[in-house]
Amino acid sequence: MIQFQDVSKHYDTHTALRKITFSVEKGEMIFITGPSGSGKSTLLKLIYLAEKPDEGNIRVAEWETNTLRDSHIPLVRRTIGVIFQDFRLLGNRDVFENVALALRIRGADERDIKAKVFDALKTVNLRHKSDSYPDTLSGGEQQRVAIARAIVSDPIIILADEPTGNVDPDTSVGIIRTFKDINAKGSTILIATHNRELFRNTGRRVLKLDFGNFAGEEPG
Amino acid sequence: MSLRYSFKLAAMSLLHEKWINLLSVLTLAAGLLITSITLLSVYNINIATNRLPEKFSVMLYLKDNLSREEVASVMNAARKESTIETIKYIPKDEALQELKKTLKNTEFVLEGLGENPLPDSIDIRLKREFVRPEMVKTVTAKLKEINGVDEVEYGERFLSSIYSLRFGMKTVGFVFVFIMSVGMIFVCYATVKILFYRREREIETYKLLGATKVFIRAPFLIEGAAIGLFSGLLSLAGMLALYYLIILKLSLTFPLFHAILFPLQLSFVLPLIGLFLGMTGGIIAIGRIRY
Numbered sequence: 006m007i008q009f010q011d012v013s014k015h016y017d018t019h020t021a022l023r024k025i026t027f028s029v030e031k032g033e034m035i036f037i038t039g040p041s042g043s044g045k046s047t048l049l050k051l052i053y054l055a056e057k058p059d060e061g062n063i064r065v066a067e068w069e070t071n072t073l074r075d076s077h078i079p080l081v082r083r084t085i086g087v088i089f090q091d092f093r094l095l096g097n098r099d100v101f102e103n104v105a106l107a108l109r110i111r112g113a114d115e116r117d118i119k120a121k122v123f124d125a126l127k128t129v130n131l132r133h134k135s136d137s138y139p140d141t142l143s144g145g146e147q148q149r150v151a152i153a154r155a156i157v158s159d160p161i162i163i164l165a166d167e168p169t170g171n172v173d174p175d176t177s178v179g180i181i182r183t184f185k186d187i188n189a190k191g192s193t194i195l196i197a198t199h200n201r202e203l204f205r206n207t208g209r210r211v212l213k214l215d216f217g218n219f220a221g222e223e224p225g
Numbered sequence: 226m227s228l229r230y231s232f233k234l235a236a237m238s239l240l241h242e243k244w245i246n247l248l249s250v251l252t253l254a255a256g257l258l259i260t261s262i263t264l265l266s267v268y269n270i271n272i273a274t275n276r277l278p279e280k281f282s283v284m285l286y287l288k289d290n291l292s293r294e295e296v297a298s299v300m301n302a303a304r305k306e307s308t309i310e311t312i313k314y315i316p317k318d319e320a321l322q323e324l325k326k327t328l329k330n331t332e333f334v335l336e337g338l339g340e341n342p343l344p345d346s347i348d349i350r351l352k353r354e355f356v357r358p359e360m361v362k363t364v365t366a367k368l369k370e371i372n373g374v375d376e377v378e379y380g381e382r383f384l385s386s387i388y389s390l391r392f393g394m395k396t397v398g399f400v401f402v403f404i405m406s407v408g409m410i411f412v413c414y415a416t417v418k419i420l421f422y423r424r425e426r427e428i429e430t431y432k433l434l435g436a437t438k439v440f441i442r443a444p445f446l447i448e449g450a451a452i453g454l455f456s457g458l459l460s461l462a463g464m465l466a467l468y469y470l471i472i473l474k475l476s477l478t479f480p481l482f483h484a485i486l487f488p489l490q491l492s493f494v495l496p497l498i499g500l501f502l503g504m505t506g507g508i509i510a511i512g513r514i515r516y
Contacts, residue, residue: 054516055433075515075516079435079436081435082432093433097237106430106434107434109227110434110435110436
């Protein structure tokens with residue numbers, strides 16, 4: 006489903022990723038770990054095309070991202086659900102509208118939107134907050150809204166950048182359980198986290214990054 | 226993409242950024258009002274000068290004591306000119322009667338003249354399309370050559386002045402309208418650009434969630450169009466108010482104002498011009514969207 010072949014990404018002052026090669030099979034749920042600045046977020050950005058690699062090839066589903074035309078970028082992004090590190094919730098829309106946005110962008114009809122949004126909010130236990138605005142929610146609740154938005158369109162790939170960064174340990178466990186449930190339905194999931202507790206004893210693959218270098222793979 | 230949702234987003238932004246939008250609407254409406262007044266002036270001058278050919282005539286004053294045959298010969302020679310619509314002989318006695326009618330109560334100025342001082346004349350009306358200064362000059366030069374014609378008169382200066390005024394007003398009017406249009410497009414451009422920058426993060430989120438360029442652009446275009454349309458309607462209201470003020474109030478004191486015409490088409494055209502300007506400004510402002 007996702008293939009990286011000798012991928013490097015340089016910024017002006019440093020190298021974020023150096024010659025990274027790995028692949029993720031369809032339906033897999035893997036963790037990417039490493040300390041802050043190790044390149045986890047950059048790796049995810051390369052998958053959802055927010056960044057372009059300087060070297061190497063990336064394949065996402067059936068698309069070779071290096072040769073992708075600009076007009077096809079939205080198509081690739083619609084197959085991916087992203088939970089951004091900073092959530093990227095829209096402050097002027099309520100929870101329902103924030104989650105619905107992912108479907109509206111895909112041109113879904115109103116009846117479908119209503120059913121799917123409430124379904125996604127139920128999955129993250131936020132059905133009762135559908136009329137609230139993001140700034141009235143706690144960090145953990147905002148994170149769950151971001152998760153609901155990422156899963157609402159049933160994407161084939163879900164990318165989560167530090168999805169438990171703002172939540173307490175109990176909520177973290179709940180979030181990981183949610184991901185497992187979604188994964189069980191067939192979605193491929195990549196979770197970037199520095200929190201080793203999240204993947205301990207999960208039995209999932211863990212890719213380790215260390216200052217842009219691939220530092221091995223270990224079972225969770 | 227749901228067009229209804231684009232309209233919803235545009236409406237939300239219009240309300241949320243109401244002060245910027247209101248300022249743009251007022252600026253545009255003022256611009257459109259000034260432009261409309263210019264166009265209305267050009268339109269009225271055009272109408273007025275278009276009526277000129279109906280009133281315009283060339284007078285051929287004949288030499289004294291021409292016989293009937295000689296007068297007929299002059300008229301036949303004049304008729305050969307293809308530019309002439311009608312031709313009418315005015316004997317000097319009839320001309321004097323006409324003059325007396327015109328003078329009405331000041332007829333006494335003619336007392337003591339004794340003999341009728343007026344010459345026999347021929348009143349010539351030219352075909353509408355030939356009532357132009359340079360054409361009239363050519364025709365009158367030819368008429369003057371006819372044997373038996375003493376003088377030709379047609380109010381050369383008046384005709385030239387009217388045509389210069391018409392040409393000047395049209396040129397100045399259109400240059401002014403062009404400059405105003407560019408200015409108004411710039412106002413829309415600046416407004417949409419500001420709104421675009423203010424929502425940059427929101428747009429970035431749309432892009433990351435897979436929004437197409439049309440999805441991102443549509444609300445801004447609708448917003449630009451709405452600003453333009455509201456401005457058009459507001460300027461139309463201003464224009465009508467101004468027109469009725471002139472017709473109903475000022476024309477009582479200055480009857481000349483009563484002759485001013487208001488083309489009804491302007492009622493449809495003004496909002497459409499606003500719409501067009503708003504959308505044009507919007508399109509330029511959004512420019513290319515890069516992923």
